[in-house]
Structures are given as C-alpha cells and as structure tokens.
Amino acid sequence: MQRFEYFSDQDVQKIHAATLQVLETVGVDFGYQPAVDVFKKAGCKVDGKRVFFSPEMVMDQVAKAPSEYTLQARNPERNVTIGGDHIAYIPCYGPPFVHDLDRGRRESTMEDYTNFVKLAFASRSMDITGGMMAEPNDIPHARRNAEMIYASMRYSDKPFMGGAIGAEAARETIEMAAILFGCSEAALAEKMPMISILCTLTPLAYDDRMLGAIMEYARAGMPQLISSLSIAGATTPVTMEGTLVVQNAEVLAGIVLTQLVREGTPVVFSGSSSAAAMRYGTLSVGAPEMAVNTAATAQLARFYGIPSRGGGAITDSKLPDAQAGMESMMSQLMATLSGIHFVLHSAGILEGYMAASYEKFIIDDEICGMCKRIKRGETADPAKLALDVIAQVGPGGEYLTNMHTFQNFRQEFYAPIMEQKEAYAGWKEKGGESIEKAANRKWKEILDKYEEPAMPDDSLRELEKYMEKKYGN
Amino acid sequence: MQRFEYFSDQDVQKIHAATLQVLETVGVDFGYQPAVDVFKKAGCKVDGKRVFFSPEMVMDQVAKAPSEYTLQARNPERNVTIGGDHIAYIPCYGPPFVHDLDRGRRESTMEDYTNFVKLAFASRSMDITGGMMAEPNDIPHARRNAEMIYASMRYSDKPFMGGAIGAEAARETIEMAAILFGCSEAALAEKMPMISILCTLTPLAYDDRMLGAIMEYARAGMPQLISSLSIAGATTPVTMEGTLVVQNAEVLAGIVLTQLVREGTPVVFSGSSSAAAMRYGTLSVGAPEMAVNTAATAQLARFYGIPSRGGGAITDSKLPDAQAGMESMMSQLMATLSGIHFVLHSAGILEGYMAASYEKFIIDDEICGMCKRIKRGETADPAKLALDVIAQVGPGGEYLTNMHTFQNFRQEFYAPIMEQKEAYAGWKEKGGESIEKAANRKWKEILDKYEEPAMPDDSLRELEKYMEKKYGN
Numbered sequence A, B: 001m002q003r004f005e006y007f008s009d010q011d012v013q014k015i016h017a018a019t020l021q022v023l024e025t026v027g028v029d030f031g032y033q034p035a036v037d038v039f040k041k042a043g044c045k046v047d048g049k050r051v052f053f054s055p056e057m058v059m060d061q062v063a064k065a066p067s068e069y070t071l072q073a074r075n076p077e078r079n080v081t082i083g084g085d086h087i088a089y090i091p092c093y094g095p096p097f098v099h100d101l102d103r104g105r106r107e108s109t110m111e112d113y114t115n116f117v118k119l120a121f122a123s124r125s126m127d128i129t130g131g132m133m134a135e136p137n138d139i140p141h142a143r144r145n146a147e148m149i150y151a152s153m154r155y156s157d158k159p160f161m162g163g164a165i166g167a168e169a170a171r172e173t174i175e176m177a178a179i180l181f182g183c184s185e186a187a188l189a190e191k192m193p194m195i196s197i198l199c200t201l202t203p204l205a206y207d208d209r210m211l212g213a214i215m216e217y218a219r220a221g222m223p224q225l226i227s228s229l230s231i232a233g234a235t236t237p238v239t240m241e242g243t244l245v246v247q248n249a250e251v252l253a254g255i256v257l258t259q260l261v262r263e264g265t266p267v268v269f270s271g272s273s274s275a276a277a278m279r280y281g282t283l284s285v286g287a288p289e290m291a292v293n294t295a296a297t298a299q300l301a302r303f304y305g306i307p308s309r310g311g312g313a314i315t316d317s318k319l320p321d322a323q324a325g326m327e328s329m330m331s332q333l334m335a336t337l338s339g340i341h342f343v344l345h346s347a348g349i350l351e352g353y354m355a356a357s358y359e360k361f362i363i364d365d366e367i368c369g370m371c372k373r374i375k376r377g378e379t380a381d382p383a384k385l386a387l388d389v390i391a392q393v394g395p396g397g398e399y400l401t402n403m404h405t406f407q408n409f410r411q412e413f414y415a416p417i418m419e420q421k422e423a424y425a426g427w428k429e430k431g432g433e434s435i436e437k438a439a440n441r442k443w444k445e446i447l448d449k450y451e452e453p454a455m456p457d458d459s460l461r462e463l464e465k466y467m468e469k470k471y472g473n
Helices: A009-025 A033-041 A056-062 A110-122 A139-153 A166-181 A185-192 A208-219 A240-260 A288-304 A320-337 A358-376 A387-393 A401-410 A424-429 A435-449 A457-471 B009-025 B031-042 B055-062 B110-122 B141-155 B164-181 B183-190 B208-219 B242-261 B288-303 B322-338 B358-377 B387-393 B403-412 B424-429 B435-449 B458-471
Strands: A028-030 A045-046 A050-052 A068-071 A080-083 A097-100 A105-107 A196-200 A224-228 A267-270 A274-277 A282-284 A355-357 B028-030 B045-047 B050-052 B068-071 B080-083 B097-100 B104-107 B196-199 B222-229 B267-271 B274-277 B283-284 B356-357
Touching: A009 A050, A009 A056, A009 A288, A009 B387, A028 A240, A033 A045, A033 A240, A045 A080, A050 B274, A056 A240, A068 A387, A068 B045, A080 B274, A097 A282, A097 A358, A105 A282, A110 A139, A110 A358, A110 A435, A110 B222, A110 B403, A166 A185, A166 A196, A166 A208, A166 A457, A185 A424, A196 A208, A224 A240, A224 B208, A240 A267, A240 A288, A240 B387, A267 A288, A274 A288, A288 A320, A288 B009, A288 B358, A320 A358, A320 B358, A320 B435, A355 A358, A355 B288, A358 A435, A358 B322, A387 B242, A401 B358, A424 B267, A457 B283, A457 B358, B009 B050, B009 B242, B009 B288, B028 B031, B028 B242, B031 B045, B031 B208, B031 B242, B097 B358, B110 B358, B110 B435, B141 B458, B164 B183, B164 B196, B164 B458, B242 B267, B242 B288, B267 B288, B274 B288, B274 B322, B274 B387, B288 B322, B322 B358, B356 B358, B356 B435, B358 B435
Parallel strands: A097 A355, A196 A224, A224 A267, B097 B356, B196 B222, B222 B267
Antiparallel strands: A028 A050, A045 A050, A068 A080, A097 A105, A274 A282, B028 B050, B045 B050, B068 B080, B097 B104, B274 B283
16 A cells, blocks of 8 residues: 655645744743753753754754664564554553443443453554553552553553653653563663653643653653644644644654653654634544644654654544544544554544543454555555456356355455444344444453463562552552 | 555556456457447457457547536536546435434335435535435336436536436436426537436446446436446455456446447546455445545546546445444545545445435535545645744643634634534533434434525426426326
C-alpha cells in the first residue's frame, strides 16, 4: 500500500516555517525550573519560564531523535518496532469510567484494568499493552501506578506503557522494569520495554509534572510520546493550519528538551488535536477535523524523520452505537493510510476519552484488524493476477469450488473476529443480535479462556517485594 | 486534499496489461444478438455469443468516452458534474426491504420510495436522487419504473437515476425525461438530466436485459454506469488482483459497446466487487477487501481517463449498529480519499443491499458530510496559519472567546446533522439516546417539514397523461 498525503509538500513546508517563527518569537512556557535551566545552558533566550528557540537549534536537536527503534517485550516474539513502515495499535488510555452492556456505566476499578490487560494480551491487533486503560479508582492514589505497571507486566508479555504523572511515576516505572528484566538501568536503555505519553499544556506550555517525567524518562533513555492535544477554537486557532502550527511548536519544543537531556532519546511525534464542539466549548474527537489533523501529523513527523502518533478508535458517542463505529473507523483508517506509526486509543475508548467499553474494545479490535488488512497491501505479480485460473474458468463459470480459491482464501481474505456476515434469515434465526451483543459474548469468552503467560517466579516475587516495601500490603 | 493511490503505477500497468490479455484471449459473452452484431461490424472476432477484443480496439474506443460531464437538474442550482475533482453522493439502490426503528423490517412500498426521494432532496450531501431506493412492491411490476421515475422527478429537483431493467425501461425513462424538460430527445442528449446503472453478469458476461438498456441509453446519449459487482472467491478469483482483472475486462468491454453505439456516450467506470464471506459463499460488502477494490477502481478509471464509481455507505449488518457505522465509514472514506467520482449507496443501505433503513439514511448522510469536509482540503495560506492570532494569544491563553474563532468557526468546522457531541451528564439528562434514536427523530422531522419543489403544472400533467395512457389509472 502506498501512503496517503493529505497536504501538499509546499503546505507542509509552510506549516514548518510558521512553526519555527512561533518558537523563535512567541516562545513556549516551561513551568519547571530544571527544564528552563537545560534550555538556558543550551543557549536559548529565556525570560522567566518562557523559552525562545532559534530555528537552527530546533533542527539540530530534532535531527538527533531516531527515526526507528524497537521495544523489546519480555516475550521476544512480541517485540514492536516503532517507525518505518510499521503501525502499532495500543488500547484506550486514561478513562475514569468503564462501560459494559450488563452493568452500564460506572467508575472503573483495578479489576477492569486487569481485564483490559488480558484483552490486549489476547488481541491479534494490539501490539502494546496499556497504559491506564481504565483508572483503578478503588486503589489509593499513591500506589495506582505501581499496581497498573505490575498488572501490565504480569498478565501480558507484550511491551507496555509507563506511568506519566510526574517524575516519581516515571522513576517507579523504570525501577520496576529493571526488576522485570533483572538488569541494570543502563542495560534497560538497550531493551526499551515500554513507552510513555507525556503531554503539553496547550497552548504553548508544559507543566511541572509532565516535564519531570519527560526528563526522568529521557535520562533513562526510555522512549516517550511528546504529545499535544489541542482543541481548535478553544486552546488553539479555529483553523486547522493554525492548530497544526501550535501543536507542532509544542511537540518540537518537547522533543528538543529530550535530546538536550540525552542525545538520541527515542521519541514519538504525537498529535491528537481536534475541533471544538462549539455549542459546548468542549473537544470533539469524532469530528472530521480530527482525521485531517491525524493525516497532517503523520506528514509533519515524516518531514522531521520521527515516528508519529495520531488517530485511534475514538468517538464522542456515549454508547458503542453506529456513531461510535463510524467515528472510530474514520480516525483509525486515516491513521493507517497516512502512515501513523503509533495509534493510541485503538480499542475500547468512548465519550471522548472518558470511558472504556468492554464491547467497544472488541468492536475496535475488529476495526484494527480490517485496517491492518488494508495496509498489508497488494502486489500485482503473476500469481495474484491469476490469468491461468481466469482462462480456465472462462466466461459464465464459477470460482467457489475452484482449487485456487480453496488454497488461497485464508491468506487473501480478512477473517473477522465476530462473524456477522450471513444473510438476514440465518442471522435472525440465531437470535438477530447487534454487534454490541456479539461483542459482549466475545469479551467474556476471551476472559474465560485467558491463560497467564509464563514468567519467572522470582521476577514476580521481586516486583511484589518492591511494591510491599514502598506501599505496604 | 491530495488523492490516495493504493497501488503503485507499475501495479496498475500490470493489471491493465493482464486485462487486455483476457479480453483478447478469453473473451466476453454477450447474450443479446444486437450487441454481438455491433462488435462483429466493428471487426471483433466473434464465436457465437463470445466476443474477443484486440488491445488497440479497446484503447481506441475507451479513449472516446468523456472524462468529465455535467448532469443538468430541472433546478440548475442542482446540476452535478461527474469527473474531475468532484465527488457525487447518491442514495441506496435496489433493496426489496425497508427497515425503521418503529416497525422493524418489512417489504418496501411506493410510500417508502417517495419518502426516500424526499429525504434525498432535503439532504445537504446527496447530489442525485435515486434510482430504486426501495423497491415499490405494492405497485404492479409493469408500472414500477414509471412510478419511481415520476416520483423522482416530482418530489426532488436534483438529477435522478433512470430505470435499468431492459430496453423498455430505458426507453420509458428517456421519454419521461423529454416530457419533463419539454424538449426533443436530441435536445435531451445535451441536458443529460439522469444517469443509470447497467451491470455485467460476472464472470465475463452480459445478459440481454442489461445489454438492451445499455444500447438504448447509449443511442440517446444518456450517461450510464457500466458496473461490475464481482464476488472474489465466488464469481472471480480469490485474489484482489485477479478480481480486478475480471472486473476491469467486463467494464471495458461494456464501455467499448457504448462507444460503438454512439461515440462519446458519457459513462462511469463502475466497480463494486468485494470478497466472499467464505463460510456462506455470499458477498461481504463490509469486508476490508471492498475498500481495496474501491481504491483500485478509482486508480484504474483514472488510468483510462473515465469517471469512476465505487464505495458507498455499505454494510453487511442487519441493523444500524456499530458494525454498520464502521463498515459504512470504511468504504465511504476510502471512496472519498481515492478520488471516486460517483458513490452509489451513499445513504440508507443495510444487509449488503437487501434493505433500506430510514435511520441509516440519516446516519450515512452524516458520514457523507464528514467525508466532504475532509475532501474539501486545506491550504496553508497566511490567513489559515493565523500567526498574528497565535502571537496575540500567546502561551497559556485561550481562543474560545477570541474574535478570530467567532468569525471563522462556521466555515472551518463541519456542522453535524445530529448533535451528539456533549458530555455524558448533559446527554444522559436529555434521555441518553443512541444515534439510531436521534436519527429516528431526524427523518420524521425532515419528512414533516418537506415541501415539494416548484414544477410547472403542465409538466406534471403531461407526465401523468403519459403514464395513464400506458398503464391506465
């Protein structure tokens, strides 16, 4: 498959030039003195917490970030390459509520988080485990990060996402990862088993907690998303281009910081900006402007030679209904076609990041599988053109019972997770269920069949000891 | 917006070369002697009903079809250009059943057809009225075409779709259009107020009814879609490339016929092939392979310089649920990004063409609006980059109350048909309805507010007289 380029090269250049002008003349606020000190030392003009960047300095530092790198899972078959022609799907992130067909909407718990780890582990399409897939509201604040990291490590053998709220959460995640791999922190920088998301404070600012985590992870050589979620018309200009300039300035400023802290820190250029729902002044992630931003983010990141994050199975809907389906597919397909490398919120998210849905997790997993099939691409080689088969069958013939069909359909066709393809009569006879109901059966079936992936007993015990020492029983 | 190209140019060339080989060595069956006679006269090798084409002849004839043309509506503001950078959305076509939230699934009637004409007329995104949006099962077979054409002409002032089942339906549609415009059939060929869809009999064949209509419309200079709906693994090879070769051969053979009948007949290169659902041996229009075929169809048609048709808001789902939403968006977005010009089934279709849904009509209309917003594109000019506004607001400011936002949000942002963007609490308070329920309210509201567009009384009377004379009261 070739890549989709929404903007022309000239337009990308113009957005880039405008971004450099903003970084040089408007500047970015860094609400954390250690970060300001880093910029000062590097020769930036500084005025209080406001930092101004010369175009040369920005381009020099951004060029130091790698264009491709691999996250090593504890099961090496699950390693994930970020960049190049790869795409990685990662589940929902951050919702304080959870939703399912049986119990409706409620505050999420540690049990929900663990369930989502298991669903992400079992998924064909999820490459990386969360990452706060549902906030464990029943766990005291102080130990939430450790509990989530432990569950991500134990119940899945894929790479995972680290804690992001402050330098301490970053430190804790790094220490736990070193225990998991039984290695030094220096050796961990070679493995990079996790990646974290650090966010700007739009417009054109960063707060102390995010900067603390950015610097902590950068010092340890851990990969991180430098992420801007702007709301066009609320926190950035109402135009897509103006929003892209602000998003771009924020992300580049953050990437410069990572490279100044540790040259070569792996980063992801992360943009998830969208339009405001003007009637409410709130974010609309299901707006078509979100898809435009996703395509542009992929292009800008390519321009800088850095892996990109954007899109996701995101929706403003409060239910896993047709709105959720169409909005989720819009952003997920756009991310896939545009060459986005890292797609956060690829499964389960509802209500513009406020709730995680069990049924939508399965429905979105189907969307990801379909998008992966499209991205796999096609090559018109003689075997695929099948001229001999066409000549053999001839006009008026059929291919259903042809050996060529039998031998090839498994590799040619996408195999759905939920089989909802039969005609009306058969479907009705079996109960006539919506995909939401089919998904409800499916997630329960997956959790029923779940088996914990093997892990050295002493790693588990060491992790538990670490948590006990820190937080008690 | 730039266009998406799924296949490489070399792959398009290879599919083209393979197609010419099939047309020359395998041939196509034409089950209608007048068509075979046309080919014989043009110098084709003929064996019974099988016709073989030389590559030169195919390319010579295909080059005669126009790359762009305009359908004239009875309201000139509704004229629709087919080709170039334009995209036209057209509602569902052909379903014998209808579906709504209040009454469930049932056989469709003339009242349903008329309702869909009114919904298509009222839609911001539908450019052309159907076209058998729901089969009028309560009308005797003989007069169904006339009744539908009459309703399309009376209740909407947009271009419409003509009857396609046999030469007689084509003739009748042409005669009624000449009455509507009060002009000769020769003058009608300048206006082209309608377009029709004529289908192949896959693999590599055409039947008498379709050929009769193709030749009738071509003689009158009326635009038509030459359309192949192949089922990969059932009626064409299981590979996408093999399916594209057969689809391409069928469509090109039909286009050659139109040009031999009347040079310059406006056509649309129409491909709606998809994968088989192997477990049932039936068509799966919601498969990701459908999106691949749509993208390839756009590319092949561009290669031949002919407007393309593909995609649509199509789904295998039996309900307007999340499956319907995601599958419909997949195909509609792919058609939009790939540069498809004519998107049939853009609103209302369910169950892989078997049912028309009132609620889905509205939901799909939203999908079309979103896709049009994406396609509108963006230009990074100084006004859109908004550097002055960014400098004025600065780091930490807000744009919601900024005059720039107020002055521009209406042109920058897509305005949803159904407002489902607010946060959970407000949504819940108002009843917490799914988009299906919102759509149910919406279509009733549109039908309630519907007003018949003005039309000269004598045209109406003349049309009624024509039908009375032919079919009685």
